[in-house]
Amino acid sequence: MLFPAHHWGGLEDGTITVAFRRWRRPTVRAGGSLKSPGGLLAIDEVAPIEPADISDDEARRAGHPDRGSVLAALRPEGTLYRIRFHRVGDDPRLELRARATLDEDELADLRTALGRLPWAVPTLQLIGARPGVVSTELAECMGLERQVFKQRVRRLKERGLTESLDVGYRLSPRGAAVLAVLTAES
Numbered sequence: 175m176l177f178p179a180h181h182w183g184g185l186e187d188g189t190i191t192v193a194f195r196r197w198r199r200p201t202v203r204a205g206g207s208l209k210s211p212g213g214l215l216a217i218d219e220v221a222p223i224e225p226a227d228i229s230d231d232e233a234r235r236a237g238h239p240d241r242g243s244v245l246a247a248l249r250p251e252g253t254l255y256r257i258r259f260h261r262v263g264d265d266p267r268l269e270l271r272a273r274a275t276l277d278e279d280e281l282a283d284l285r286t287a288l289g290r291l292p293w294a295v296p297t298l299q300l301i302g303a304r305p306g307v308v309s310t311e312l313a314e315c316m317g318l319e320r321q322v323f324k325q326r327v328r329r330l331k332e333r334g335l336t337e338s339l340d341v342g343y344r345l346s347p348r349g350a351a352v353l354a355v356l357t358a359e360s
Contacts, residue, residue: 175202175257177210179340181237185212188261192235194228194244196252209265211338219258227256270334271346276355284333284352295360297326298345298353301336305344312342 175195177185184190190212195201200220202208208215225245233244248254276284288294293316300312313323327343330336335349345353 175208177212179211182211184237185210185215185261190235190237191258191260192232193257193259194236194248195255195257196249197255198252200255202257207262208259209267211265213261213265214263215259216262217257217259219256221256222253223256225254232256267331267334271337271348273334274347274351276348276351281352281355285356287333288356291329293326294330295353295356297330298335298349301327301343302345302350302353304342306339306342308341309343
């Protein structure tokens with residue numbers, strides 16, 4: 175579940191505690207968690223609802239001025255869900271990305287994991303060479319559809335190797351360190 179950038183501050187300060195989505199099936203579940211740019215969120219409830227069930231108060235807790243704004247922002251198809259959540263802490267990837275010094279165990283784990291992904295090192299190299307370039311252009315450089323490219327970058331981001339920018343991506347300090355080691359070894 176993604177949030178627009180203008181909601182990140184509300185997620186971080188805890189004022190946004192509700193989201194509304196139309197899905198074929200939910201992508202989060204009650205009791206689970208979600209890493210977001212505003213922090214780590216604990217999912218309290220995922221419930222199918224009708225549009226009339228959205229109140230202006232809930233709309234404000236979702237970062238919208240009113241119910242009409244929520245409805246206008248929803249995709250037209252799918253079941254409407256209300257997702258309630260609360261912030262439980264910082265995104266653990268933030269600390270991970272900042273760590274440029276890796277111990278041998280971490281490096282061995284990353285070598286193994288990235289070794290299973292033949293696209294990982296070329297993707298890191300491309301992002302390192304072209305930070306801040308829109309994903310459509312980067313995907314084209316690799317002969318991929320944009321969505322496939324973005325999914326791959328998300329997998330690298332989970333390991334703390336890349337960071338999303340307003341436009342495009344960049345290597346995190348950890349990603350730059352890992353890429354330097356892997357490049358030197360090849």
